Each structure stands twice: as structure tokens, then as C-alpha cells.
Amino acid sequence: MVGLFGRLKKGLAKTKASLINNLQGLVRGRKLDDEFYEELEDILIQADMGIDTVMEMVEEIKEEARVKKIGESEEIFPIVQEKIEEILLEQGGGLNWAEEGPTIIMVVGVNGVGKTTSIAKLAYQFKKEGKKVLLAAADTFRAAAIDQLELWAQHAGVQIIKHQEGADPAAVTYDAVKAAVSRDVDVLMVDTAGRFHNRKNLMEEVGKIKRVIDRELPNAPHEILLVLDATTGQNAVSQARSFNEMLDLTGIVLAKLDGTAKGGIVVSISKELNIPVKYIGLGEGMEDLQKFDSREFVEALFEEASRGEDDEG
Ligand code: GDP
Ligand code: MG
Numbered sequence: 001m002v003g004l005f006g007r008l009k010k011g012l013a014k015t016k017a018s019l020i021n022n023l024q025g026l027v028r029g030r031k032l033d034d035e036f037y038e039e040l041e042d043i044l045i046q047a048d049m050g051i052d053t054v055m056e057m058v059e060e061i062k063e064e065a066r067v068k069k070i071g072e073s074e075e076i077f078p079i080v081q082e083k084i085e086e087i088l089l090e091q092g093g094g095l096n097w098a099e100e101g102p103t104i105i106m107v108v109g110v111n112g113v114g115k116t117t118s119i120a121k122l123a124y125q126f127k128k129e130g131k132k133v134l135l136a137a138a139d140t141f142r143a144a145a146i147d148q149l150e151l152w153a154q155h156a157g158v159q160i161i162k163h164q165e166g167a168d169p170a171a172v173t174y175d176a177v178k179a180a181v182s183r184d185v186d187v188l189m190v191d192t193a194g195r196f197h198n199r200k201n202l203m204e205e206v207g208k209i210k211r212v213i214d215r216e217l218p219n220a221p222h223e224i225l226l227v228l229d230a231t232t233g234q235n236a237v238s239q240a241r242s243f244n245e246m247l248d249l250t251g252i253v254l255a256k257l258d259g260t261a262k263g264g265i266v267v268s269i270s271k272e273l274n275i276p277v278k279y280i281g282l283g284e285g286m287e288d289l290q291k292f293d294s295r296e297f298v299e300a301l302f303e304e305a306s307r308g309e310d311d312e313g
Helices: 004-011 013-027 034-046 051-067 073-089 115-128 143-156 169-182 199-216 234-247 265-273 294-302
Strands: 103-108 133-138 159-161 187-192 223-229 251-255 277-281 289-291
Touching (some): 004 013, 004 289, 013 073, 034 051, 034 073, 051 265, 103 115, 115 143, 115 187, 115 277, 143 159, 199 234, 223 234, 234 265
Parallel strands (some): 103 187, 133 187, 223 251, 251 277
């Protein structure tokens, strides 16, 4: 049995291999000149930490090296780690649960990012915690999307509200909120479509779903989570901007971190968007969605790296 930290390390293996190897290669016996810092910038940008974020970060690293009178390039390594930690530390935080009645979590994002599977993973985890879970199939764009959610619901042993393909997503949501209250569930998760006729339609559609929830239940939705695909890099950041404008997101689920060597995207998202990353997806298994814990994240990424040892071979 692999523990949570083991799963986290495994999920970050690609990023770790690339980012940490590059950093280790860089800091070996170098002079701390402009060229060194330019290469440091390149490495961090390559890991998808975002150009603006990296520029700012490297300025701070330079300054700190100056203040601490650091002469050996190896001593830069822990400072890099510290800076990343600083940015991520402002992040995280759990879900906002309703004080009474059902907690409503709306899940949005473009097509294929991992919305439905992330909902399935959360449903599985909530169920395990003893919560009563209901899912709403408000992605009515394709019949397959409804079937997929239903299959996951069966798998996780939770209930689902669905209509036919092509039905009004707001109507599905309305029924689901009513059912959540009357069945006294702890948490309702609303799956939404990521593709509509165009982006404007998509935004209007999710806006409508939010309004229905808001109207039917005070203080709801309690969470509006945007799912982003970590493998899409900076694209994810711009998706977040448009969804946030429309919906006032409460958090981000960063899926598919296991599929990329550019896990630094989490730094970019944290710094540039000011929306907390609440969960990270580390694989396709039901246990492969974890609460984002900035300290553990950085620890998993840098573990043993600063001593230059190879982790687990
Ligand atoms: P949706 O269109 O946003 O609902 O996306 P889906 O939930 O259908 O997911 C699209 C694909 O991404 C599926 O094949 C998932 O198994 C895969 N996926 C989702 N999350 C993760 C993750 O954290 N890691 C990996 N490796 N694959 C994931
Ligand atoms: Mg889906």
C-alpha cells in the first residue's frame, strides 16, 4: 500500500526528474553571475512557472544571495526551494462546507480537462468519509457524458440526478438541488459541459447553472471549482482567467500533474491568479486526487534533491 506522500512523489516524478535535475546541473560549481541567473530563469520558465513569476522570483533570489553573501552556487538551491514555498504557502485550504443542509459544489472547465473523473474521485473520497453524496449530470451535451458520470456514480456507490441528452443543464441542476435538500444529502456535485457551441455560450451556460443554484439555496454554491489540465501549461492560466470573470471561482483542481514534467504550473497559477489550488490530480486511480498541501508539495518535489541523492533509484 502506497501512502499519500508516496503517491504525491510518484505523481510529481516527471516534474521532479526534470526540474530538480536541471537545477542540480546548474548549481554545480558555478559563478553567481548574470549568466547563471539567466540559466536559472530558463529552467524555472521551462517548468512552466510563468515568465512574470519567474522574473520576480529570480530577482528576489539574487537579492537574498547578495544579503546573505552567498558565494557558492550550491547554496542557491535551498533559496529556490524557499521562494517556491513562499508563493505556494498562500495557497491551499480546504473546501467551504455548508453550515447546515447540503454543500453544493459546482465543477467547471473546458472539455477533457478531468472534470468528470475528478468528481468521481471526490465522490469516492466523500463517501469513504461517511458523507451522503449526490451527483448532477448537468453536462447534457453528449449522451456519453451522462453515461460516464452514471457509471462513476455506480462505482462509487452514490446517487445521481440525470435527464436526457440535450436537456437544459439548468433544469437538471434545479432538480438536483431540490433532491439534495429533500434527500438530506451532505454534498451535491454538479458536473458541467466543457464544450458548447462556442466559448460565449459555454460561459452563459455555466453562469445560468450558478444562478439556479444561488436562487434555490441561500449561500450556494459553496464551491465553484475550475478543473485545469496541468499538461496544457500556460493555456490553463488563461482558461482560469475567463472562467473566473464569469463565475468568481472559489478554487482550482489541477488535474494530470502526473502527466507533465512542467508541474511548476502550480506556482504560476498560484502567483498569477490568486485563486487557491485546492486539489491536485496525480493519476487515474480513485485515490489519485489529493488536497493540495503546499508544504508537502514542495517537500515531495525537493526531497533529498538538495543533498544530490537519487530518490528510490
Ligand atoms: P472532462 O471532459 O473534463 O469531464 O474530462 P474527464 O473527466 O472525462 O477526463 C478526461 C481524461 O483525463 C480521462 O481519460 C481521465 O482518465 C483523464 N484524467 C483526469 N484526471 C487525471 C489525472 O489526474 N491524471 C491522469 N493521468 N489522467 C487524468
Ligand atoms: Mg465530463
